[in-house]
Amino acid sequence: MSAELPRAGFVEQIMGLPVSVHVRGEGARGADVAAAVEQVFAELREVDALFSTYKPDSEVSRINAGTLAPADAGPLLHEVFALSVIARERTGGLFDVNLPAGDGRTYDPSGLVKGWAADRAARHLVALDDLDFCLNAGGDVVMGCGRADAEPWRAGIEDPREGGTLLGVLERRDGAVATSGTAARGAHLVDPRDGSLPHALLSVTVVGPSLTWADVLATAAFVRGEDAVDWLRGQVGYEALAVHADGRVSRTPSLLVHDLVKAPPS
Amino acid sequence: MRRIVTAFATTVTAIGLPLSQHTSTGGSGPVQVALTVAGATITAADAVQVASGNQNDHEINAVAVPILDQEVVAAQSAQVDTVSGATVTSDGYLASLQSAIDQAHL
Numbered sequence: 001m002s003a004e005l006p007r008a009g010f011v012e013q014i015m016g017l018p019v020s021v022h023v024r025g026e027g028a029r030g031a032d033v034a035a036a037v038e039q040v041f042a043e044l045r046e047v048d049a050l051f052s053t054y055k056p057d058s059e060v061s062r063i064n065a066g067t068l069a070p071a072d073a074g075p076l077l078h079e080v081f082a083l084s085v086i087a088r089e090r091t092g093g094l095f096d097v098n099l100p101a102g103d104g105r106t107y108d109p110s111g112l113v114k115g116w117a118a119d120r121a122a123r124h125l126v127a128l129d130d131l132d133f134c135l136n137a138g139g140d141v142v143m144g145c146g147r148a149d150a151e152p153w154r155a156g157i158e159d160p161r162e163g164g165t166l167l168g169v170l171e172r173r174d175g176a177v178a179t180s181g182t183a184a185r186g187a188h189l190v191d192p193r194d195g196s197l198p199h200a201l202l203s204v205t206v207v208g209p210s211l212t213w214a215d216v217l218a219t220a221a222f223v224r225g226e227d228a229v230d231w232l233r234g235q236v237g238y239e240a241l242a243v244h245a246d247g248r249v250s251r252t253p254s255l256l257v258h259d260l261v262k263a264p265p266s
Numbered sequence: 267m268r269r270i271v272t273a274f275a276t277t278v279t280a281i282g283l284p285l286s287q288h289t290s291t292g293g294s295g296p297v298q299v300a301l302t303v304a305g306a307t308i309t310a311a312d313a314v315q316v317a318s319g320n321q322n323d324h325e326i327n328a329v330a331v332p333i334l335d336q337e338v339v340a341a342q343s344a345q346v347d348t349v350s351g352a353t354v355t356s357d358g359y360l361a362s363l364q365s366a367i368d369q370a371h372l
Contacts, residue, residue, distance in 0.1 A: 018362070143348075
């Protein structure tokens, strides 16, 4: 990090998640940046109002309550419907927004919406000339560098075995990093095929061009379990690192992880 | 430069403890953290005021304060811009490395 380069940070709690935006470059503290960041936050709040399963008047809640026909939902819901189908196909059913619930299934696109919404909102930051940005939504990251000579952003990967410590650092000028696991909120990821709780891995981090897909693939790989990294090799453009329940760390061969706090036994 | 930062008035339940091992709902309140910042680097962090609504809060804070310090030091030593980890909720934010990084740049 360059100490003299102007940099600004913004944080808001949206969708029950901390959303942080950092901007680097001359003008990082200017009004244009503040306005763009506010657009990001406003858009995420709008998405939350539509998709929250906690808000009874959201479109998702009304669909689940039977008071809104999916066909009558708005365009953003339809975009997510389409992505949900692709996500299920692309992951062979390891990712599915229709989750087992009691005797039936409930429609909960939360696992897709976070990454998709952050990816989408980041376009307001991409539009900033000669500025670099890094958006972190609850541990999922999308980055970009608008400065031609920008040094890469350094994204730490949290070690699920020891809270508050880092496993290593990824350097990227753009793209996305998503991590799925159970460390931060206990067991919340279920296998959509049978409702069981995956236990082979502690976390999976996926790196690639799109946060929407990095997030979906990280969740799917976590559900996949032991051979998650091998499975992810079939996803062109994406790299992965998995921390296994027994402490082993595996990763795709091309993934460069710098400055490891603790060298993974690979 | 020493800055007093009042962090989010959020639940302090999860600070320093993995949520998977700590499921009770504790007290909440603002937490003031004094950050010593040199350039873009946090060189020290001290909690100067913590929530103190009930006995449970005191127990939580006794755990929270030293662990927050360690985390800030970890963030500094790694010199990272951001942190990717399993979904961090608003409740767990104060204890996160990302929170420490954010505070240095707000």
